[in-house]
Amino acid sequence: MSTKADLARPLTDTGHRMARQRGESMRKAGLIPDLVLCSPAMRTRQTYAGLLPFGNNARPEIRIEPTLYLAAPDELLARLRATPDSVHTILLVGHNPGLPALARYLNGVEVALESDFELGTLATFNVEVEERETIALAWKSLGPKTAWLESFSQN
Template sequence: MRELILLRHAHAEPPAAGQDDLARALSPTGLDEARAAGDWLREHGLKPDRVLCSPAARTQQTLAALGDLGCGDVREADAIYEASPGTLAELADAHHDARRLLLVGHNPGLEQLAALLHSGQSGDYRGMPPAAIAVLTFAEAAAIEPGAASLSQFWWP
Protein backbone atom coordinates (compact mmCIF):
# COMPACT_ATOMS: atom_id res chain seq x y z
CA MET A 1 0.00 0.00 0.00
CA ARG A 2 1.04 3.57 -0.69
CA GLU A 3 -0.23 6.64 1.13
CA LEU A 4 -0.76 10.25 0.17
CA ILE A 5 -1.17 12.61 3.12
CA LEU A 6 -2.75 15.97 2.38
CA LEU A 7 -2.26 18.73 4.95
CA ARG A 8 -3.97 22.06 4.53
CA HIS A 9 -2.04 24.96 6.06
CA ALA A 10 -3.26 26.13 9.46
CA HIS A 11 -5.14 29.40 10.08
CA ALA A 12 -3.32 32.39 8.64
CA GLU A 13 -3.47 36.07 9.42
CA PRO A 14 -5.71 38.09 7.12
CA PRO A 15 -3.79 39.85 4.38
CA ALA A 16 -2.51 43.32 5.19
CA ALA A 17 -3.20 46.10 2.72
CA GLY A 18 -1.01 45.54 -0.33
CA GLN A 19 0.54 42.36 1.08
CA ASP A 20 1.48 39.60 -1.34
CA ASP A 21 -0.63 36.50 -0.62
CA LEU A 22 2.50 34.35 -0.54
CA ALA A 23 3.75 36.36 2.45
CA ARG A 24 0.74 35.77 4.72
CA ALA A 25 1.87 34.27 8.03
CA LEU A 26 0.15 31.90 10.43
CA SER A 27 -1.89 33.35 13.25
CA PRO A 28 -1.20 32.29 16.86
CA THR A 29 -4.19 29.93 16.54
CA GLY A 30 -2.65 28.53 13.38
CA LEU A 31 0.63 27.80 15.12
CA ASP A 32 -1.26 25.82 17.79
CA GLU A 33 -3.20 23.95 15.10
CA ALA A 34 -0.02 23.04 13.22
CA ARG A 35 1.62 21.74 16.40
CA ALA A 36 -1.48 19.62 17.08
CA ALA A 37 -1.33 18.28 13.51
CA GLY A 38 2.29 17.22 14.03
CA ASP A 39 1.34 15.49 17.27
CA TRP A 40 -1.46 13.63 15.48
CA LEU A 41 0.83 12.51 12.65
CA ARG A 42 3.41 11.18 15.15
CA GLU A 43 0.74 9.48 17.32
CA HIS A 44 -0.50 7.62 14.25
CA GLY A 45 2.96 6.66 13.00
CA LEU A 46 2.53 8.63 9.78
CA LYS A 47 6.17 9.37 9.04
CA PRO A 48 6.44 10.58 5.44
CA ASP A 49 9.17 9.41 3.10
CA ARG A 50 8.99 12.75 1.29
CA VAL A 51 7.36 16.12 1.96
CA LEU A 52 6.36 18.58 -0.76
CA CYS A 53 5.40 22.03 0.51
CA SER A 54 4.04 25.13 -1.18
CA PRO A 55 6.35 28.16 -1.13
CA ALA A 56 3.78 30.30 0.72
CA ALA A 57 4.86 31.51 4.16
CA ARG A 58 1.81 29.99 5.85
CA THR A 59 2.52 26.52 4.46
CA GLN A 60 6.22 26.74 5.30
CA GLN A 61 5.33 27.83 8.86
CA THR A 62 2.76 25.02 9.15
CA LEU A 63 5.41 22.51 8.12
CA ALA A 64 7.95 23.93 10.58
CA ALA A 65 5.44 23.92 13.45
CA LEU A 66 4.68 20.23 12.90
CA GLY A 67 7.96 19.46 14.61
CA ASP A 68 10.21 16.53 13.76
CA LEU A 69 8.41 13.99 11.58
CA GLY A 70 11.60 12.05 10.91
CA CYS A 71 11.64 12.85 7.20
CA GLY A 72 14.92 13.91 5.63
CA ASP A 73 13.46 14.57 2.16
CA VAL A 74 11.62 17.90 2.34
CA ARG A 75 11.16 19.89 -0.85
CA GLU A 76 9.53 23.15 -1.78
CA ALA A 77 7.15 22.70 -4.72
CA ASP A 78 6.01 25.88 -6.45
CA ALA A 79 3.33 23.92 -8.32
CA ILE A 80 1.31 23.42 -5.11
CA TYR A 81 0.44 27.10 -4.74
CA GLU A 82 -2.96 27.81 -6.34
CA ALA A 83 -2.94 24.32 -7.90
CA SER A 84 -5.93 22.56 -9.35
CA PRO A 85 -6.67 19.00 -8.22
CA GLY A 86 -5.34 17.77 -11.56
CA THR A 87 -2.03 19.56 -11.07
CA LEU A 88 -1.73 18.17 -7.54
CA ALA A 89 -2.50 14.64 -8.76
CA GLU A 90 0.21 14.95 -11.44
CA LEU A 91 2.67 16.21 -8.84
CA ALA A 92 1.89 13.32 -6.49
CA ASP A 93 2.15 10.83 -9.34
CA ALA A 94 5.56 12.24 -10.28
CA HIS A 95 6.70 11.25 -6.76
CA HIS A 96 5.28 7.70 -6.86
CA ASP A 97 8.60 6.36 -5.58
CA ALA A 98 7.75 7.74 -2.12
CA ARG A 99 5.62 5.15 -0.30
CA ARG A 100 4.21 7.85 1.98
CA LEU A 101 4.09 11.35 0.48
CA LEU A 102 2.98 14.42 2.42
CA LEU A 103 1.68 17.45 0.49
CA VAL A 104 1.37 20.70 2.47
CA GLY A 105 -0.82 23.12 0.58
CA HIS A 106 -3.99 25.09 0.11
CA ASN A 107 -7.69 24.90 -0.55
CA PRO A 108 -9.62 24.51 -2.69
CA GLY A 109 -7.06 22.30 -4.44
CA LEU A 110 -6.39 19.92 -1.55
CA GLU A 111 -10.00 19.26 -0.60
CA GLN A 112 -10.94 18.81 -4.26
CA LEU A 113 -8.02 16.41 -4.71
CA ALA A 114 -9.12 14.36 -1.69
CA ALA A 115 -12.66 14.13 -3.08
CA LEU A 116 -11.45 13.34 -6.60
CA LEU A 117 -9.10 10.56 -5.54
CA HIS A 118 -11.59 9.05 -3.11
CA SER A 119 -14.95 9.45 -4.85
CA GLY A 120 -13.95 10.20 -8.43
CA GLN A 121 -15.54 13.67 -8.33
CA SER A 122 -14.25 17.02 -7.09
CA GLY A 123 -17.19 19.35 -7.75
CA ASP A 124 -17.73 22.03 -5.15
CA TYR A 125 -16.60 19.79 -2.30
CA ARG A 126 -15.77 21.71 0.87
CA GLY A 127 -14.40 19.57 3.61
CA MET A 128 -10.87 20.45 4.76
CA PRO A 129 -10.72 23.11 7.45
CA PRO A 130 -7.38 24.77 8.24
CA ALA A 131 -4.75 22.27 9.45
CA ALA A 132 -6.90 19.31 8.40
CA ILE A 133 -5.21 16.08 7.36
CA ALA A 134 -6.56 13.57 4.85
CA VAL A 135 -4.77 10.23 4.47
CA LEU A 136 -5.46 8.51 1.16
CA THR A 137 -4.40 4.90 0.64
CA PHE A 138 -3.67 3.38 -2.77
CA ALA A 139 -3.04 -0.20 -3.82
CA GLU A 140 0.65 -0.77 -4.53
CA ALA A 141 0.38 -0.62 -8.33
CA ALA A 142 -2.53 1.84 -8.54
CA ALA A 143 -2.09 5.05 -10.46
CA ILE A 144 -3.01 8.32 -8.80
CA GLU A 145 -6.29 8.87 -10.61
CA PRO A 146 -9.95 9.59 -9.82
CA GLY A 147 -11.54 7.04 -7.50
CA ALA A 148 -8.32 5.05 -6.97
CA ALA A 149 -7.85 5.81 -3.26
CA SER A 150 -9.50 4.98 0.02
CA LEU A 151 -9.81 7.74 2.58
CA SER A 152 -8.25 5.85 5.47
CA GLN A 153 -8.00 8.68 8.02
CA PHE A 154 -9.18 12.24 8.41
CA TRP A 155 -8.36 14.68 11.22
CA TRP A 156 -8.74 18.37 12.01
CA PRO A 157 -8.03 20.41 15.14
Template sequence: MSAAEPRRIVLFRHAKADWPQVTDHERPLAERGRKDAAVAGRRLADAGVPFDLALCSTAVRTRETWKLAVHELPDRPKTVYEERIYDASPGELIAVLNETPDDVRNAVLIGHNPGVQGLAEILSGTAEDDARERMGRRGFPAAAFAVVTFDGSWKSLEPGVATLTDYWAPSE
Protein backbone atom coordinates (compact mmCIF):
# COMPACT_ATOMS: atom_id res chain seq x y z
CA MET A 1 0.00 0.00 0.00
CA SER A 2 1.26 3.46 -0.75
CA ALA A 3 1.27 6.24 1.81
CA ALA A 4 -1.00 8.25 -0.54
CA GLU A 5 -4.00 5.91 -0.10
CA PRO A 6 -6.65 7.09 2.39
CA ARG A 7 -6.42 5.75 5.93
CA ARG A 8 -9.19 5.32 8.44
CA ILE A 9 -9.10 5.56 12.24
CA VAL A 10 -11.97 4.63 14.51
CA LEU A 11 -11.67 6.45 17.83
CA PHE A 12 -13.61 4.28 20.26
CA ARG A 13 -14.32 5.24 23.86
CA HIS A 14 -14.57 2.36 26.31
CA ALA A 15 -18.06 1.29 27.36
CA LYS A 16 -19.70 2.18 30.69
CA ALA A 17 -17.51 1.18 33.62
CA ASP A 18 -18.46 0.10 37.10
CA TRP A 19 -17.16 1.83 40.26
CA PRO A 20 -15.99 -0.94 42.61
CA GLN A 21 -13.33 -0.31 45.25
CA VAL A 22 -10.37 -0.70 42.87
CA THR A 23 -7.93 1.70 41.24
CA ASP A 24 -9.17 3.59 38.18
CA HIS A 25 -7.01 1.47 35.87
CA GLU A 26 -8.61 -1.72 37.21
CA ARG A 27 -12.27 -0.67 36.89
CA PRO A 28 -14.31 -3.30 34.99
CA LEU A 29 -17.30 -2.75 32.75
CA ALA A 30 -20.75 -2.37 34.24
CA GLU A 31 -23.55 -4.61 32.96
CA ARG A 32 -24.74 -1.82 30.65
CA GLY A 33 -21.19 -1.42 29.38
CA ARG A 34 -20.97 -5.08 28.42
CA LYS A 35 -24.19 -4.75 26.41
CA ASP A 36 -23.14 -1.47 24.75
CA ALA A 37 -19.69 -2.81 23.81
CA ALA A 38 -21.27 -5.70 21.89
CA VAL A 39 -23.74 -3.33 20.19
CA ALA A 40 -20.86 -1.04 19.19
CA GLY A 41 -19.02 -4.05 17.76
CA ARG A 42 -22.08 -4.97 15.68
CA ARG A 43 -22.32 -1.36 14.44
CA LEU A 44 -18.64 -1.46 13.43
CA ALA A 45 -19.22 -4.80 11.66
CA ASP A 46 -22.23 -3.31 9.82
CA ALA A 47 -20.05 -0.39 8.69
CA GLY A 48 -17.72 -2.86 7.00
CA VAL A 49 -14.49 -1.40 8.38
CA PRO A 50 -11.77 -4.05 7.90
CA PHE A 51 -9.31 -3.25 10.67
CA ASP A 52 -5.63 -4.02 10.22
CA LEU A 53 -4.69 -2.96 13.75
CA ALA A 54 -6.30 -2.27 17.12
CA LEU A 55 -4.50 -0.06 19.64
CA CYS A 56 -6.06 -0.53 23.06
CA SER A 57 -5.40 1.05 26.44
CA THR A 58 -4.23 -1.38 29.09
CA ALA A 59 -7.06 -0.40 31.47
CA VAL A 60 -9.44 -3.25 32.33
CA ARG A 61 -12.52 -1.45 30.97
CA THR A 62 -10.93 -0.79 27.57
CA ARG A 63 -9.65 -4.36 27.25
CA GLU A 64 -13.12 -5.70 28.15
CA THR A 65 -14.79 -3.29 25.70
CA TRP A 66 -12.54 -4.42 22.87
CA LYS A 67 -12.92 -8.11 23.70
CA LEU A 68 -16.73 -7.81 23.46
CA ALA A 69 -16.70 -5.56 20.37
CA VAL A 70 -14.13 -7.53 18.36
CA HIS A 71 -16.17 -10.70 18.88
CA GLU A 72 -18.81 -9.10 16.62
CA LEU A 73 -16.39 -8.39 13.76
CA PRO A 74 -15.95 -10.80 10.84
CA ASP A 75 -12.13 -10.61 11.12
CA ARG A 76 -10.00 -9.95 14.19
CA PRO A 77 -7.18 -7.49 13.67
CA LYS A 78 -3.82 -7.61 15.39
CA THR A 79 -4.30 -6.01 18.81
CA VAL A 80 -1.62 -4.07 20.65
CA TYR A 81 -2.22 -3.12 24.28
CA GLU A 82 -0.54 0.24 24.76
CA GLU A 83 0.02 1.76 28.21
CA ARG A 84 0.44 5.26 26.72
CA ILE A 85 -3.25 5.36 25.67
CA TYR A 86 -4.43 5.29 29.28
CA ASP A 87 -5.18 8.86 30.44
CA ALA A 88 -3.57 10.28 27.26
CA SER A 89 -4.09 13.74 25.83
CA PRO A 90 -4.96 14.17 22.14
CA GLY A 91 -1.32 15.07 21.45
CA GLU A 92 -0.09 11.92 23.17
CA LEU A 93 -2.59 9.84 21.17
CA ILE A 94 -1.35 11.41 17.93
CA ALA A 95 2.21 10.46 18.93
CA VAL A 96 1.10 6.82 19.39
CA LEU A 97 -0.71 6.85 16.02
CA ASN A 98 2.33 8.43 14.31
CA GLU A 99 4.22 5.19 15.10
CA THR A 100 1.74 3.02 13.18
CA PRO A 101 3.39 1.08 10.34
CA ASP A 102 2.51 2.39 6.89
CA ASP A 103 1.17 -0.99 5.75
CA VAL A 104 -1.78 -0.41 8.12
CA ARG A 105 -4.72 1.19 6.33
CA ASN A 106 -7.48 0.98 8.97
CA ALA A 107 -6.91 1.19 12.71
CA VAL A 108 -9.10 1.38 15.78
CA LEU A 109 -7.94 3.09 18.96
CA ILE A 110 -9.82 2.08 22.13
CA GLY A 111 -9.28 4.65 24.83
CA HIS A 112 -10.67 7.14 27.30
CA ASN A 113 -12.21 10.58 27.49
CA PRO A 114 -11.41 13.39 27.32
CA GLY A 115 -8.54 12.28 25.08
CA VAL A 116 -10.55 10.30 22.52
CA GLN A 117 -13.18 13.00 22.02
CA GLY A 118 -10.53 15.70 21.90
CA LEU A 119 -8.60 13.72 19.30
CA ALA A 120 -11.71 13.31 17.12
CA GLU A 121 -12.34 17.04 17.33
CA ILE A 122 -8.80 18.26 16.61
CA LEU A 123 -8.04 15.80 13.81
CA SER A 124 -11.25 16.64 11.94
CA GLY A 125 -10.63 19.66 9.77
CA THR A 126 -13.79 18.77 7.82
CA ALA A 127 -16.81 16.53 8.31
CA GLU A 128 -19.25 14.64 6.11
CA ASP A 129 -23.03 14.89 6.38
CA ASP A 130 -24.11 15.71 9.92
CA ALA A 131 -21.40 13.75 11.76
CA ARG A 132 -19.91 16.80 13.50
CA GLU A 133 -23.36 18.05 14.52
CA ARG A 134 -24.31 14.63 15.94
CA MET A 135 -21.02 14.39 17.83
CA GLY A 136 -21.45 17.92 19.16
CA ARG A 137 -25.00 17.24 20.26
CA ARG A 138 -24.31 13.88 21.94
CA GLY A 139 -20.79 14.50 23.18
CA PHE A 140 -18.77 11.32 23.46
CA PRO A 141 -20.60 9.00 25.87
CA ALA A 142 -19.27 5.60 26.88
CA ALA A 143 -19.06 3.15 23.91
CA ALA A 144 -19.28 5.97 21.33
CA PHE A 145 -16.96 6.05 18.34
CA ALA A 146 -15.94 8.48 15.63
CA VAL A 147 -14.53 7.51 12.24
CA VAL A 148 -11.95 9.81 10.67
CA THR A 149 -10.12 9.45 7.37
CA PHE A 150 -6.96 11.12 6.13
CA ASP A 151 -4.47 10.92 3.26
CA GLY A 152 -0.77 10.38 3.75
CA SER A 153 1.45 8.39 6.06
CA TRP A 154 0.77 7.82 9.73
CA LYS A 155 3.73 10.07 10.48
CA SER A 156 1.85 12.93 8.75
CA LEU A 157 -1.20 12.65 11.04
CA GLU A 158 -1.69 15.99 12.79
CA PRO A 159 -4.52 18.35 13.82
CA GLY A 160 -6.91 19.32 11.04
CA VAL A 161 -5.78 16.81 8.37
CA ALA A 162 -8.67 14.36 8.71
CA THR A 163 -12.34 14.23 7.76
CA LEU A 164 -14.92 13.09 10.30
CA THR A 165 -16.92 10.60 8.23
CA ASP A 166 -19.10 8.94 10.86
CA TYR A 167 -20.08 9.15 14.50
CA TRP A 168 -22.08 6.67 16.56
CA ALA A 169 -23.18 6.49 20.19
CA PRO A 170 -25.41 3.96 21.93
CA SER A 171 -28.95 5.02 22.68
CA GLU A 172 -29.56 5.88 26.30
Protein backbone atom coordinates (compact mmCIF):
# COMPACT_ATOMS: atom_id res chain seq x y z
CA MET A 1 0.00 0.00 0.00
CA SER A 2 1.35 3.43 -0.88
CA THR A 3 1.94 6.04 1.82
CA LYS A 4 -0.79 8.23 0.34
CA ALA A 5 -3.30 5.36 0.38
CA ASP A 6 -2.29 4.39 3.93
CA LEU A 7 -2.68 7.98 5.16
CA ALA A 8 -6.19 8.04 3.68
CA ARG A 9 -7.24 4.66 5.10
CA PRO A 10 -10.26 5.15 7.37
CA LEU A 11 -10.87 3.61 10.74
CA THR A 12 -12.91 0.41 10.69
CA ASP A 13 -16.29 0.10 12.41
CA THR A 14 -14.52 -1.85 15.15
CA GLY A 15 -12.00 0.99 15.46
CA HIS A 16 -14.75 3.60 15.82
CA ARG A 17 -16.42 1.50 18.52
CA MET A 18 -13.09 1.07 20.36
CA ALA A 19 -12.39 4.81 20.22
CA ARG A 20 -15.78 5.58 21.77
CA GLN A 21 -15.15 2.97 24.49
CA ARG A 22 -11.71 4.41 25.24
CA GLY A 23 -13.17 7.92 25.35
CA GLU A 24 -15.72 6.74 27.92
CA SER A 25 -12.91 5.10 29.94
CA MET A 26 -10.94 8.35 29.85
CA ARG A 27 -13.96 10.37 31.04
CA LYS A 28 -14.63 7.94 33.90
CA ALA A 29 -10.96 8.13 34.95
CA GLY A 30 -10.90 11.93 34.67
CA LEU A 31 -8.15 11.83 32.04
CA ILE A 32 -8.19 15.19 30.30
CA PRO A 33 -5.23 16.06 28.07
CA ASP A 34 -3.72 19.53 27.90
CA LEU A 35 -2.19 18.66 24.54
CA VAL A 36 -3.14 16.14 21.87
CA LEU A 37 -0.41 15.04 19.47
CA CYS A 38 -1.91 13.11 16.58
CA SER A 39 -0.56 11.50 13.44
CA PRO A 40 -2.06 12.92 10.23
CA ALA A 41 -3.41 9.52 9.14
CA MET A 42 -7.18 9.52 8.74
CA ARG A 43 -7.57 6.57 11.12
CA THR A 44 -5.68 8.33 13.93
CA ARG A 45 -7.66 11.53 13.46
CA GLN A 46 -10.88 9.49 13.52
CA THR A 47 -9.66 7.71 16.66
CA TYR A 48 -9.09 11.05 18.36
CA ALA A 49 -12.53 12.28 17.28
CA GLY A 50 -14.08 9.13 18.77
CA LEU A 51 -12.48 9.89 22.14
CA LEU A 52 -14.35 13.19 22.41
CA PRO A 53 -15.76 14.90 24.32
CA PHE A 54 -13.40 15.12 27.25
CA GLY A 55 -14.87 16.06 30.61
CA ASN A 56 -15.27 19.50 32.15
CA ASN A 57 -15.69 21.22 28.78
CA ALA A 58 -12.00 20.63 28.16
CA ARG A 59 -10.47 22.20 25.07
CA PRO A 60 -7.00 20.72 24.72
CA GLU A 61 -4.57 22.07 22.19
CA ILE A 62 -4.62 19.72 19.20
CA ARG A 63 -1.63 19.30 16.93
CA ILE A 64 -1.75 17.11 13.84
CA GLU A 65 1.93 16.48 13.23
CA PRO A 66 3.22 14.82 10.04
CA THR A 67 6.35 13.55 11.81
CA LEU A 68 4.18 11.30 13.99
CA TYR A 69 3.03 9.20 11.02
CA LEU A 70 4.53 5.73 11.57
CA ALA A 71 7.19 7.37 13.76
CA ALA A 72 9.93 5.31 15.36
CA PRO A 73 10.21 5.35 19.16
CA ASP A 74 13.18 7.73 19.14
CA GLU A 75 11.21 10.22 17.00
CA LEU A 76 8.25 10.01 19.38
CA LEU A 77 10.53 10.49 22.38
CA ALA A 78 12.18 13.51 20.75
CA ARG A 79 8.73 15.04 20.19
CA LEU A 80 7.70 14.45 23.80
CA ARG A 81 10.98 15.92 25.05
CA ALA A 82 10.24 19.11 23.09
CA THR A 83 7.01 19.67 25.03
CA PRO A 84 6.92 22.75 27.29
CA ASP A 85 6.86 21.89 30.98
CA SER A 86 3.63 23.89 31.35
CA VAL A 87 1.88 20.92 29.67
CA HIS A 88 0.94 18.32 32.28
CA THR A 89 -1.01 15.71 30.30
CA ILE A 90 -0.38 14.60 26.72
CA LEU A 91 -2.51 12.31 24.58
CA LEU A 92 -0.38 10.75 21.85
CA VAL A 93 -2.39 9.14 19.04
CA GLY A 94 -0.20 7.16 16.68
CA HIS A 95 0.79 3.80 15.31
CA ASN A 96 2.35 0.40 15.87
CA PRO A 97 5.17 -0.45 16.26
CA GLY A 98 6.48 2.95 17.44
CA LEU A 99 4.06 3.58 20.31
CA PRO A 100 4.42 0.17 21.99
CA ALA A 101 8.21 0.37 21.66
CA LEU A 102 8.18 3.82 23.28
CA ALA A 103 5.90 2.53 26.06
CA ARG A 104 8.29 -0.36 26.77
CA TYR A 105 11.24 2.08 26.84
CA LEU A 106 9.57 4.49 29.26
CA ASN A 107 7.88 1.87 31.45
CA GLY A 108 9.29 1.90 34.96
CA VAL A 109 6.84 -0.69 36.28
CA GLU A 110 7.65 -4.38 36.32
CA VAL A 111 4.67 -5.07 34.07
CA ALA A 112 5.67 -6.47 30.72
CA LEU A 113 4.54 -4.64 27.60
CA GLU A 114 5.95 -7.20 25.23
CA SER A 115 3.59 -7.17 22.27
CA ASP A 116 2.41 -4.49 19.91
CA PHE A 117 -0.69 -2.74 21.09
CA GLU A 118 -3.89 -4.17 19.72
CA LEU A 119 -6.44 -1.94 18.01
CA GLY A 120 -7.65 0.74 20.37
CA THR A 121 -5.13 0.19 23.15
CA LEU A 122 -5.03 2.92 25.77
CA ALA A 123 -2.01 2.99 28.06
CA THR A 124 -1.73 5.70 30.68
CA PHE A 125 1.53 6.63 32.36
CA ASN A 126 2.56 8.93 35.16
CA VAL A 127 5.93 10.55 34.75
CA GLU A 128 8.21 10.06 37.72
CA VAL A 129 8.81 13.14 39.81
CA GLU A 130 12.16 14.12 41.25
CA GLU A 131 10.68 15.48 44.47
CA ARG A 132 7.08 14.36 44.72
CA GLU A 133 5.92 17.35 46.72
CA THR A 134 7.54 20.07 44.67
CA ILE A 135 8.67 19.53 41.10
CA ALA A 136 7.76 17.23 38.25
CA LEU A 137 10.36 15.73 35.98
CA ALA A 138 10.78 18.02 32.96
CA TRP A 139 9.67 16.58 29.60
CA LYS A 140 13.20 17.08 28.29
CA SER A 141 14.41 14.57 30.90
CA LEU A 142 12.05 11.82 29.78
CA GLY A 143 14.02 8.61 29.36
CA PRO A 144 14.20 4.92 30.21
CA LYS A 145 11.97 3.89 33.09
CA THR A 146 10.88 7.46 33.92
CA ALA A 147 7.17 6.80 33.34
CA TRP A 148 5.00 4.52 35.42
CA LEU A 149 2.31 2.44 33.78
CA GLU A 150 -0.96 3.31 35.48
CA SER A 151 -3.50 1.56 33.29
CA PHE A 152 -3.57 -0.57 30.19
CA SER A 153 -6.75 -1.26 28.24
CA GLN A 154 -7.14 -3.60 25.30
CA ASN A 155 -10.23 -5.33 23.85
